[in-house]
Amino acid sequence: MDISLPALQRAANEMRTDIIRMLHAAGSGHPGGSLSLIDLLTVVMFRHVKRTAENADDPDRNRFVLSKGHGVPALYAVLARAGVIPHEELLSLRQVDSRLQGHPHNGSVPAVEASTGSLGQGLSIAQGMAMSARLDGKEYRVYCVIGDGETQEGQIWEALLSAAKFRLDNLIVILDYNKGQIDGPTNEIMNLEPLADKIRSFNWEVQEIDGHDMQAIDAALEQARQRGGRPHFIIAHTVKGKGVSFMEHPTEWHGKAPDGEQAAAALKELEALLT
Amino acid sequence: MAKATRVSFGEELAELGATHPNLVVFDADLSKSTQSQLFAAKYPERFFEMGIQEHNMIGAAAGMALSGKTPFICSFSTFVVGRFEVIRMSVGYTSARVTIVGTHCGVAIGEDGYSQMALEDIALMRTLPNMAIIQPADDRETRAAVRFLADYDQPAFLRLTRQGVEDVHDDSYRFAFGKADLLREGNDAVIFATGGVVRNSLTAAELLAQKGLNIRVVNIHTIAPLDIDTVVQAAKETGRVITVEDHSVIGGLGGAVAEVLGEHHPTRMKRIGMHTYGRSGTPGDLYRHYGLDAEGIRKQVEEFLHKG
Structure with missing residues (x-):
């Protein structure tokens, strides 16, 4: 598979169409946070985690934990493209006989490393994986995507404190900062700012990027490979619903599936990006 | 002689460190009370002091379990089981082989009063379909249960006493998991x-x-x-x-x-x-x-x- 950045940009847009089709078929789910996440996830998984069907159980593999579990349609789309699950299975999302649970479950799908969806918990699990790598003297890295609403959870700040204490420079956290949550804009519901200053003061390496700029994402992840004794935090500014004009809104498309007409309109816009 | 089951636990865990290289132990600022300090003294590289962060301790232990380790996490039972929703998701639903060790159960902890007493922990843990729950009655049984759990590959809860308990078993006792x-x-x-x-x-x-x-x-x-x-x-x-x-x-x-x-x-x-x-x-x-x-x-x- 071509993992050049232009090819991955195109792949991310193709996976946006997968996300719309999945959510329309399921009749429920979270388009806004899946579409804000997909560019980040594409670069992380194909150029850094390097997930394949063959390495999904390798003890030395890089790990990826989706702490903001409601973005799981994006993860399933990536796993299908990586050959871990069949592409046609995507449309079974959320159905009773499907492996594709509405939020990640590690017992159901290969390469889903942890069960998440109750916010705040995935980062602690990722931290434990990074601690284990350290204990075993292994080189693998642990990547974890958290959400901005999720960052209001106390457990996130517990993990921010302790990952710095344990000097986990093999832990790379990416914040999908899409500025929206169910009840409203994040800065109104429970403002995180000044966020970069807060995280730096917790003794993390902090970078701030445009989370839809594939080159910026890749450069930040390259930078985060440094082993300087501090864990890495990438604040990725994103747009909720990115790629579908009428879904680009902080709250309206957080947890609502497109109906037939909306899905058709979204796919038309996305397919225009692919020609 | 009356001996607290937390002490029997701490002693046995420290012994198991030698035969179980994947055994890792976490505590949340109570290692002197839970007796995980005995393991910490012998195997400091495999002991993780998490501070007063029970949620994070549960999750980090789950991450370790998913990476091939055998974590025991220790605190007062009410403090750790009180973070039930994290146990439910990050240990139970995740099928992470974490043994949750809750000491200082029951009213028998004494003078500290209700805030430190676990009186609801068994009730909560019983609702998780894959959670084993063991509460030993004396020193021999505690040691046998700890040895069992070090090789057990599913989520488990071990409930221990602060107070000393008199022996109810002699040396002929054989612990059998799941058997009354x-x-x-x-x-x-x-x-x-x-x-x-x-x-x-x-x-x-x-x-x-x-x-x-x-x-x-x-x-x-x-x-x-x-x-x-x-x-x-x-x-x-x-x-x-x-x-x-x-x-x-x-x-x-x-x-x-x-x-x-x-x-x-x-x-x-x-x-x-x-x-x-x-x-x-x-x-x-x-x-x-x-x-x-x-x-x-x-x-x-x-x-x-x-x-x-």
Whole structure:
């Protein structure tokens, strides 16, 4: 598979169409946070985690934990493209006989490393994986995507404190900062700012990027490979619903599936990006 | 000699460090109380002091388990099981082989009072379909349970006492996970007891024997999965069932036995345990206050049996 950045940009847009089709078929789910996440996830998984069907159980593999579990349609789309699950299975999302649970479950799908969806918990699990790598003297890295609403959870700040204490420079956290949550804009519901200053003061390496700029994402992840004794935090500014004009809104498309007409309109816009 | 099961745990865990290189231990600023300090002193590289962060400790241990380690996480039972939603997701639903060690269970912790007493922990943990729950009654049983859990590959909860408990087993004892442990024969009634009140229940049965009542005493060290066959058989053979625990009568051993008998063999029952929040006092005074000392158990069993 071509993992050049232009090819991955195109792949991310193709996976946006997968996300719309999945959510329309399921009749429920979270388009806004899946579409804000997909560019980040594409670069992380194909150029850094390097997930394949063959390495999904390798003890030395890089790990990826989706702490903001409601973005799981994006993860399933990536796993299908990586050959871990069949592409046609995507449309079974959320159905009773499907492996594709509405939020990640590690017992159901290969390469889903942890069960998440109750916010705040995935980062602690990722931290434990990074601690284990350290204990075993292994080189693998642990990547974890958290959400901005999720960052209001106390457990996130517990993990921010302790990952710095344990000097986990093999832990790379990416914040999908899409500025929206169910009840409203994040800065109104429970403002995180000044966020970069807060995280730096917790003794993390902090970078701030445009989370839809594939080159910026890749450069930040390259930078985060440094082993300087501090864990890495990438604040990725994103747009909720990115790629579908009428879904680009902080709250309206957080947890609502497109109906037939909306899905058709979204796919038309996305397919225009692919020609 | 009376010995706290937390001490037996700490000693055994430190010994297992030698034979179990994947064993890792976490604590949340209570290692001197939980006795995980004994492991920490011998294997500092495999001991993780998490500070007062129980949520994060549970999750980090789950991440370690998913990476091939065998984590034991230690705190006062109410502080760790109180973070139940993280246990539910990050350990239970994740099927992470984490052993959650909750010490300082029950009112017998004494003077510190209710805020430090776990009285609801068994009830919460019983709702998780894959969570094993073990509450040992003395030193030998605790050591055997810890050895078992070091090789167990599923989520587990080990509930331990702050207070010393007298031995109820001798060197011939063999712990069998999921199998009830008959301590005393008798057919007038059966007491199912667990943890630090097993010794008191045996003494109560001895006091009742002086009045001509032959009470069977069964130690339920494994509360989940419960030994349903033994519970039902004892109910059939005795016709009267009493449960004794230092825990709420709702959802604990009493609840578990009532559920089983309600489905398989409805039997008149008396649940001895906590019906209220706890309070401060010496452990001895509290057991007398709540009827969990041998005399209190004797009295309640006798009243129950005389009701016919």
